[in-house]
Amino acid sequence: MKKEVKVHSLFSDFDISLFKAGKHYRLYEKFGAHIMELEGETGVYFAVWAPTAKAVSVIGDFNYWNEQEHQLNVRWDESGIWEGFIPGVEKGNKYKYKIQSGINDEKFEKADPYALKCEHPPNTASIVWDLDYEWKDKKYMATRENKNALDKPYSVYEVHLGSWRKNMDENRPLTYTEMADELVSYVKELGFTHVEFMPVMEYPYDPSWGYQLTGYFAPTSRFGDSQEFMTLMDAFHKAGIGVILDWVPSHFPEDKHGLGLFDGSHLYEHPDPRKGYHPDWKSLIFNYGRNEVRSFLISNAIFWLDKYHVDGLRVDAVASMLYLDYSREDGEWEPNEHGGRENLDAISFVQELNKEVYRSFTGVQTIAEESTSFPRVSRPVDAGGLGFGMKWMMGWMHDTLEYFKKDPIYRQHHQNDITFSLTYAFTENFTLPLSHDEVVYGKKSLLGRMPGDEWQRFANLRLMYSYMFTHPGAKLLFMGAEIGQYEEWNFDTSLDWHLLDHKPHQGIKQVLTDLNKLYTSQSALYEKQFSAEGFEWIAYDDNQNSVISFIRKGNELKNQLIVVCNFTPTVLKEYKLGVPTKGKLKEIFNSDDKKYGGADIKNKAISIKQETDHGRDYSATITIPPLATVVFEIK
Known part of the structure; x- marks a missing residue:
């Protein structure tokens, strides 16, 4: 039996005009599920964008997943927004949108793109939730601009939350709350100024490491809820440590409950597979030229900075966004209007993103993982740049690892490998990355790449880290680098903490701790780290x-x-x-x-x-x- 869905809206006419123009950067305040009181009744206001839908219902554990009971109302203004207030729905209720396509009448069950919480995978429902929390980081936030500036030390410990450390008794990863104690104190002990999390947004498939997102506004439920993740953020800030999140606007998976063919049409993805499908990752690519999609993505970036007090966003796979021919053969891509291979829509999107981030927040940074020689990535938009604060120095990473794997007797013939980075080191604000990508897929661990006997391998590793920390630029090391892992990183198991029972591995941890002390205490190493x-x-x-x-x-x-x-x-x-x-x-x-x-x-x-x-x-x-x-x- 159809039940009443009260007509209600959080959208003003101005909101709608901004949304259509691609200029609404706080969509999370409007879309999604919002607990509220209306006319004396407590319930939830739902809003979802589905412009080609014939009908949209909210189904959930509160109505036995019956699509007939709570049908949303479509707005009159051709915005494609379906909305309504459902009395009696509460925090913790599970729900999805049942969408009937206006193209072929096919029906889809979709998770809420703006959900604040998701079910623990492999389950895929959204969960009604709130962001109520009493922050305790006021002192840190007031001084963040100074701590996070480009002329201050920037030493980053990259973490995959699921495999840093396990609760061995229960054979599970640590929770956000447990990490607020153990991970924070460990990063503080090592002396890193920042921590970077591989994607924490909800993702369905563990082997994707989080880079195939379905819940853009929800911290993954694998480790706890929103408030518990806020507790972790608070703990890092109390320790004076900044938090960077990996953010993935470059592609998304084809999972049926996700964004793909959301209302039966190519709503979020580009309709042309030459621009909308990624052949390497078998995933969908956002339509950067669609205003509403731009608003969705920029709102998502702003959301984490706003609601979770995040200090920076490391933007994944920027190169794949910038080039129409990325990973494509001749005939598999179409040039832009000027005959070039640059994706002009993606470039303008990135510039708009960075302008809005830096306009809205003080003391934050955006960091591009960009592997090509695209010009002025970390230069201001008004100076013709993309507007990022920093860029990963992939050339330094490649040359350094190639050099160090050579037997020292041959290094005299490859001196250019270790010095070449200084010929272009100041063309961008570079971060030197030894990231998770360098210790997987048969590349070996960092220690495993070092030549020589056991003593020489450890000496080479200490030398490489020391060269890295004295080279101009910010620093990033993936977890496990500090203990001299013998094995490659495995997302499914804990780091090999038992190695710290042995002196050579203790020495690696100590040298990195002391290098962080050197870097953070000697202003000659950071005040002009991005200047010749x-x-x-x-x-x-x-x-x-x-x-x-x-x-x-x-x-x-x-x-x-x-x-x-x-x-x-x-x-x-x-x-x-x-x-x-x-x-x-x-x-x-x-x-x-x-x-x-x-x-x-x-x-x-x-x-x-x-x-x-x-x-x-x-x-x-x-x-x-x-x-x-x-x-x-x-x-």
Whole structure:
């Protein structure tokens, strides 16, 4: 029997005009399921966009999933919005939309695109929920702009929440609440300034790692509810640690309850498969030229920054959005109106997204995972850029890993691999990523890539991390890097925490902890990390010894550090180094320290002499340990 659905709307005429124009960036305040009181009755207001539907019903555990009982009303203004208030529906009720297509009368059961909570997969219903929570991070939020700025240290620990650590007694991942204790204290101990979560938005398929989303506005129910995720955010902020979320506007899966063919038409995806289907991931691509879809996506980005106090969004697979021919052969794509391969709709969408994010929030960053040489990714939109705050430096990652897997005896022939990144390091605001993608699919773990005997492998890994932390740019390391995992990452199991029972692995954890201390305490390493003014070569061409040396500079002229890297297992004694000024060299970091498992070959205070070397008026004679990085202050 059909029951009353009261006519009610949260949309004003202005909301509708903004939605149609693609300029409504707070759609989560209107669409979805909203608990409210109307005319003395408590219930839920539902609203969903389905412009080609003939009929839309709300089905749920409150009406025995009967599509006849609660049929929504379509708005008169041709917006395609169906809405209505259903008395008696409560927080925790499960629901879906039953949509009858106006094209062929086919019926679909769809999850709510704006649901605040979803059932635990493999179940697919949406759940009526709220975002009531008393935040405790007011102090952090007031100072976030300073902590999260580009001239501050930015050291990121990337986490897959399902496999960081397990509750071994119950054979399950930790909950958001448990992570608020264990994960937060661990990241704090390591000294990272930020944590980055692989996608937390609801996803149906565990092996996708979260990159195939179906619940864009709901933290995954695998680990708890919205308020428990807020508790985790609060805990990180209390510890002074920023939180970045992976965000996926590049594609979505074809699951029947998801966005694909939502009302029987290509509503969210582009109707042309050359633009709307991703051949690599067998997923659908958003129609970036459709105004309502742009509003949906930008509203989703804003939602996490607004309602969950997120400090940054790392935007996944940007390159796949920017190019019409991405992963396509000739004949499988169509040029743009200018005859080029750029996706003009996607470019304007990204620019609009970044403008709105930075206009609406202080102290946040957007970070592009973009693997091509597309220009000005991290430059302002009004200067012709895409408007991101930072961009992943994929070239540095590739060259560095290629270099380090080579036997040191051959590295003298590949010096350019380790120095080339500095030829373009300041064309963007780069983050140096050693992410989850580098420790899967047969690529081996980072330790597994290192050549030599056991001692050399660990020394190489310490050297690589030290080179990374002294190289200009922000830093990102995937979980497990800090304990020297032997095995590749497996999303289905915990990290190999037992490795920390052994001294070489303890040494890796300690060297990363100390590198974070070095990076966050030495302003020469971060104040000008995105500017050529903050870097100067001493020598990049000592191929024979496989040594590089350079200066890192802060805002003050006296604020300089000298960094020397030896990429061979040979101890280099009496190594003469040109330096910029007189005084003494004081060693402040040495990756060969015995506490890390090194040979403990160190330098005591070294006098600087007025003798020319490397084109400089002053020089010093140092010892460079094997497979090690040494950092000096000038006193």
